Amino acid sequence: MSVRVRRVHEAPEPxxxxRVLVDRLWPRGLAKEAAQVDEWPKALTPSTELRRWYHADGGSYEEFxxxxxxxxxxxxxxxxxxxVRELAAKGPVTLLTASKDTGHSHAAVLARLLAG
Known part of the structure; x- marks a missing residue:
């Protein structure tokens, strides 16, 4: 099973x-054609309250x-x-996020859950 995390603003690779966008909001300044997103499961993303708590209130990554x-x-x-786990069982899946720190993002949490 191959799951990786990339920034949605990076050019798609073969x-x-x-390609699964895992952000609740569409990334600013990015045309949908350029992103080449195959799926966008909004209900898989963190709630607005949790996202705001983590980014605005400086919550710890472990608690997030x-x-x-x-x-x-x-x-x-x-x-x-x-x-998404079923997709990954069939072939590579790339989780896309606008987060600059992909290692401490919700996408990293998803990747770990999918891999384990």
Whole structure:
């Protein structure tokens, strides 16, 4: 199973496989054609409240990860997570985010869950 995280603003690469945008909001200044996004499961993204807490209030990444994983246990999010896991079982999946620090983002949490 191949899952990787990339910034959505980077040019698509041939080995990206299925490109899944994992941000709730469409990235500013990016044309949909340029992004070449195959899927955009908005319900798989962190809630607005959690996102604001983490970015605006300076929450710790570990606490963010725990809260986000709890959100992913909700039925709709869990179903979407299973869907992306099925995609990854068939071939490469690239999780796309506008986050500048992909290693400490919700996309990294998703990648870890999908790989494990």
């Amino acid at each position: 080995d990206d496989g299925v 990860r725990e809260r986000y994983e709890a959100e992913l246990a909700a039925p709709e999010a869990a179903e979407l997570l299973d869907h």
